[in-house]
Every structure is written in structure tokens, then in C-alpha cells.
Amino acid sequence: MRNDEVIxxxxxxxxxxxxxxxxxxxxxxxxxxVMQELLVRIWKKRDEFxxxxxxxxxxxxxxxxxxxxxxxxxxxxxNNLDISECYNVSDSNATxxxxxxxxxxxxxxxxxxxxxxxNQKTVIHLRDxxxxxxxxxxxxxxLTLDQVKINLHRGRQALKDKILNNLRKTK
Amino acid sequence: MSDSKYFKDLLEKYWNCETSVEEEYQLKQYYQNGQVDxxxxxxxxxxxxxxxxxxIKMEKPLESLMPRSTVKSxxxxxxxxxxxxxxxxxxxxxxxxxPALLGxxxxxxxxxxxxxLAITKEALSIFSNTVNTGSETVEISVSHIENxxxxx
Numbered sequence: 001m002r003n004d005e006v007i008x009x010x011x012x013x014x015x016x017x018x019x020x021x022x023x024x025x026x027x028x029x030x031x032x033x034v035m036q037e038l039l040v041r042i043w044k045k046r047d048e049f050x051x052x053x054x055x056x057x058x059x060x061x062x063x064x065x066x067x068x069x070x071x072x073x074x075x076x077x078x079n080n081l082d083i084s085e086c087y088n089v090s091d092s093n094a095t096x097x098x099x100x101x102x103x104x105x106x107x108x109x110x111x112x113x114x115x116x117x118x119n120q121k122t123v124i125h126l127r128d129x130x131x132x133x134x135x136x137x138x139x140x141x142x143l144t145l146d147q148v149k150i151n152l153h154r155g156r157q158a159l160k161d162k163i164l165n166n167l168r169k170t171k
Numbered sequence: 172m173s174d175s176k177y178f179k180d181l182l183e184k185y186w187n188c189e190t191s192v193e194e195e196y197q198l199k200q201y202y203q204n205g206q207v208d209x210x211x212x213x214x215x216x217x218x219x220x221x222x223x224x225x226x227i228k229m230e231k232p233l234e235s236l237m238p239r240s241t242v243k244s245x246x247x248x249x250x251x252x253x254x255x256x257x258x259x260x261x262x263x264x265x266x267x268x269x270p271a272l273l274g275x276x277x278x279x280x281x282x283x284x285x286x287x288l289a290i291t292k293e294a295l296s297i298f299s300n301t302v303n304t305g306s307e308t309v310e311i312s313v314s315h316i317e318n319x320x321x322x323x
Contacts, residue, residue, distance in 0.1 A: 007233045018229035035229065036236040043237075089223045102223055109220040129225045131192050153188045159217070160186050167213050 006042055009049070013056050016130055017063045023125045024067035026110070030074070034066045041066075060140045064122070112162045113155075120155035123148055128156075175208040182211060 010017070017038065021031040041062055042049050052058050089102045113121055119141070126137045137148045178201050184190045185198055201207070202218035281287045 003234075003237050007237065011233060014233055015228045019224070019227050022227065032229070032231060032236060035233070039233065039237055090226065090228070091223075102219065105216040106220040106223045109217060109224070127192075128195070128221050131196070131225070133192060149188060156186055156188060160214075163213060163217055 003043075006039065006046060006049075009055060010038075010042065010059055013059065016056075017059055019129065020060060020063050020125065021067045023110075023113075023121070023129070024064065025070060026114070030070055031067075034063060034070060037066050038062055054139075057136075057139050061142070064141070108166075112159055115162075116155050116158055117151070119143065119147070119151045120158070123151040124155045124159070127152055174205070179208065179211065182214065 014035070018031055018035055021034040022028070025031050025034065038059060042059075049055065049058070089099055089106060091099065091102070094102065113124055116124065122141050123137055123143070126132045126140060127134075132140065134145055134148050134152075137143070138145050141148070143151070178198065181190060181194055181198050181201075185195060190198070199218050199222050202211075202215050203222060207215050281290065
């Protein structure tokens with residue numbers, strides 16, 4: 001199997017994988033490293049990978065594991081959370097002023113999500129950002145359906161409380 | 172107003188995790204496009220930001236992240252193996268055709284003129300014997316051909 005054939009297999013969901021890595025690492029370079037390591041994994045196991053029924057699920061699981069490993073190896077990534085250069089809205093229809101506001105709001109949300117537990121973060125990301133079903137999330141995150149629902153409910157409630165608290169503070 | 176009521180209910184269902192993926196998409200679209208009801212405004216930036224987050228794309232193409240070094244090293248290694256095999260075959264072939272090329276030269280220098288003359292004579296006699304044999308064979312063959320012509 002050639003390089004371009006490996007790439008064509010994961011190209012359709014490369015952005016999902018990248019966003020998943022970025023949601024865990026909050027660092028563009030680390031997320032790209034994870035993507036590269038994922039490609040190496042696929043290249044090494046290319047014969048098995050071609051036979052896989054759910055390539056996307058396999059890639060998501062490997063991406064998550066690689067990103068968590070990277071956090072463990074490089075603890076400063078989490079301690080010095082600086083997302084200012086990681087998240088930028090790309091909307092050609094928005095005015096520069098709108099982009100500034102939306103970038104700011106997006107970064108606030110990322111910080112709020114980051115304060116949730118690991119499972120809550122994963123489930124919120126997979127459901128509210130990627131739009132997966134509960135069953136798919138259960139497979140991707142290695143959780144039972146009940147755990148998915150509980151983590152999603154608690155995560156959303158926590159986010160709702162934070163939003164309302166922030167609103168009260170500004171008033 | 173019915174729209175507003177529908178989306179208020181949808182928002183309540185959303186926080187209680189009772190919405191489907193499709194209904195959550197509708198909610199995001201409502202916040203993106205429509206006039207948002209005043210009661211629902213506090214969550215506008217939340218849904219807009221979720222949508223913005225879902226539109227983040229990897230800027231670098233996957234090709235640039237492909238581990239070229241691994242592939243390259245495999246190619247270099249295979250080329251080295253091929254070159255080594257080619258050299259080995261060449262060595263064996265040369266040795267089989269003319270072992271003298273790989274070992275010491277078989278030429279011997281003779282300093283005594285008498286001895287050199289004797290060796291040369293011997294070599295010439297071998298050569299002339301061979302040449303004579305060749306001409307005899309040709310003569311026999313020609314006579315055979317002539318006989319065949321006579322029969323005709």
C-alpha cells in the first residue's frame with residue numbers, strides 16, 4: 001500500500017480526528033504530532049487497517065489514546081493552558097469585529113469544557129461538536145450507554161450553570 | 172411565537188439530554204439564523220461557539236505529516252540490498268568465467284633467451300598443428316560438397 005492510499009483512507013475524517021486531538025491537547029503542534037503518530041500506526045498496521053470494518057472508530061480511539069499519552073508525557077501542556085493560538089474562527093462571511101467576539105466566546109467555552117471531568121469532556125465533544133449518536137460515543141469512548149448519558153447530562157448541566165453564573169457576574 | 176415555544180421546549184430538552192442529534196442540529200441552526208427569543212439569548216454564544224468549534228479544520232495537509240523518513244529508509248535499505256546482491260552476482264560470474272582476473276596473474280617472466288625461444292617454438296608448433304587440422308577438415312568438407320555436385 002502506498003502513502004497516498006493510506007492518506008485517502010483517513011482523509012474523509014481527518015478534521016474530526018484533528019479536532020478530537022486538539023480538544024484534549026489544546027495545542028496545534030501537539031495535535032499535529034498525534035495525527036502524525038496516527039499515520040505511523042496506520043502505516044505499520046496497514047494490512048490489518050484495510051480489513052477494519054469501522055476505520056473511523058479505530059482512528060478516534062487511537063487518537064484519544066495517543067493524545068492522553070502525550071499529556072502524560074508532557075504535563076506542561078495542561079498546566080500552562082494557552083489556547084489563544086489554537087482556536088480561531090474561520091468564517092469568510094463574518095466581519096473582523098464579529099470574528100474577534102466569536103473567537104473570544106469560543107475560547108471561553110473551550111476553557112469551560114476543559115474544567116469538566118475527562119469523560120464529560122470526551123462525551124460533550126463527541127456529541128455537541130461532532131454530532132455522534134450515543135451508541136457511537138459508547139464505542140468510541142469505551143463507555144457504556146448509561147455512562148455516556150450520565151456524563152453528557154452532568155457535563156451539560158455544569159456548562160449551563162457556568163454560563164448562567166458568568167451572566168450573573170457580568171450583571 | 173409557536174416557533175419560539177418550540178425552540179424553548181427544545182432547549183429545555185437539550186439540557187436534560189432528551190434531544191436527538193437532528194433536534195440538536197435544529198437548535199444550532201435556530202441560534203445561527205433566526206431571531207432569538209430574549210429568554211434564550213444567554214445561550215446564544217454557547218451554541219454559536221459549539222458550531223464554530225465543529226468547523227475547525229486541520230490546516231496542514233496529511234501528506235506533509237506522512238512519515239517520509241520511515242518510507243525513505245525502507246527504500247534506501249532495499250536499494251542497498253539490491254546493490255549488494257548485484258555486486259555479489261558480478262563477483263561470482265567474473266570468478267567463474269576467468270578466475271585469473273580475481274587471483275594472481277598466470278604470466279611468468281622468462282629471463283633466459285634460450286628458454287624463451289624454446290617456449291615460443293613450442294607455442295608456435297601447437298598453433299600450427301591446430302591450423303593444419305583446421306585446413307584438413309575444410310578440405311574434406313569441400314570434397315564432400317564436390318561429390319554431391321557430381322551426383323547431380
